[in-house]
Amino acid sequence: MKDRPVYTEYHPRWYRARVSTYWWTRQWKYVKFILRELSSLSVAYFVVLTLLQLRALGGGPISYGAFQEWLKTPLAIALNIISFFFVLFHATTWFNLAPSAMPLRVRGKRLPDWVIIGPNYIAWLATSAVVAWLILRG
Amino acid sequence: MAKRSNEPFLWSLFSSGGTVAAFLIPVLLFLYCLAFPLGWLEAPSYQRTRALVSHPLARLVLFVVCSLPLFHWAHRFRFTLYDGLQIKHLNEVIIVFCYGGAVVGTVLAGYLLWNLS
Numbered sequence: 225m226k227d228r229p230v231y232t233e234y235h236p237r238w239y240r241a242r243v244s245t246y247w248w249t250r251q252w253k254y255v256k257f258i259l260r261e262l263s264s265l266s267v268a269y270f271v272v273l274t275l276l277q278l279r280a281l282g283g284g285p286i287s288y289g290a291f292q293e294w295l296k297t298p299l300a301i302a303l304n305i306i307s308f309f310f311v312l313f314h315a316t317t318w319f320n321l322a323p324s325a326m327p328l329r330v331r332g333k334r335l336p337d338w339v340i341i342g343p344n345y346i347a348w349l350a351t352s353a354v355v356a357w358l359i360l361r362g
Numbered sequence: 363m364a365k366r367s368n369e370p371f372l373w374s375l376f377s378s379g380g381t382v383a384a385f386l387i388p389v390l391l392f393l394y395c396l397a398f399p400l401g402w403l404e405a406p407s408y409q410r411t412r413a414l415v416s417h418p419l420a421r422l423v424l425f426v427v428c429s430l431p432l433f434h435w436a437h438r439f440r441f442t443l444y445d446g447l448q449i450k451h452l453n454e455v456i457i458v459f460c461y462g463g464a465v466v467g468t469v470l471a472g473y474l475l476w477n478l479s
Binding site: 270271279 | 377379380381383384385386387389390392393395396398399400403405406408411414415424428431432434435438439442445446447448463467475477478
């Protein structure tokens with residue numbers, strides 16, 4: 225049995241409607257979806273800044289000072305303002321989606337969305353306040 | 363037997379990274395990237411920042427703040443490239459770029475924070 229039988233596979237052509245690459249520009253809610261997904265770029269940008277900041281911190285007062293000066297340049301300020309809005313957008317959309325990602329049930333009934341969203345926002349405010357206090361206290 | 367998918371694991375990293383990012387990044391970005399450079403609030407001195415970061419707990423938090431959000435970015439950006447640009451055929455390149463980037467960032471964060479004791 226040297227020869228393996230050759231099968232002619234019959235595979236029907238899949239029907240796939242062509243979707244334009246720019247499908248998400250057609251409706252505002254799609255644009256918002258893509259912007260929400262792109263907020264991850266600002267998250268990554270912040271981490272890169274943090275890594276650079278930590279490197280500068282390890283390099284001594286002069287390199288740390290130089291990095292602080294760079295943060296004051298118009299380019300850095302512009303990038304950081306844009307990123308700040310995107311990370312806020314990320315945080316709010318994240319908390320608003322929490323009830324859909326993790327629906328909680330009590331005695332078989334699904335809890336209303338605000339019962340999950342509310343505490344998330346309160347915890348967010350509390351965490352932010354504690355972090356700010358730790359950094360800012362004399 | 364069906365090959366087990368990595369997606370649940372990657373999704374859990376995406377999800378925990380998104381939560382860490384939502385809770386901690388806005389306040390940190392506001393303080394260090396806007397309020398201090400623009401002079402709205404007085405920035406802590408070099409010595410004080412060094413002292414703050416030398417605390418093991420602070421470094422642990424910073425490590426988590428660097429690592430998990432990078433995996434969040436990797437996962438979300440990967441699917442944004444698939445959905446927004448429809449470039450699923452570049453699957454392998456995208457996966458290496460996204461998760462590889464997150465791994466590199468995590469290692470860098472660990473290295474930098476380890477040396478900051």
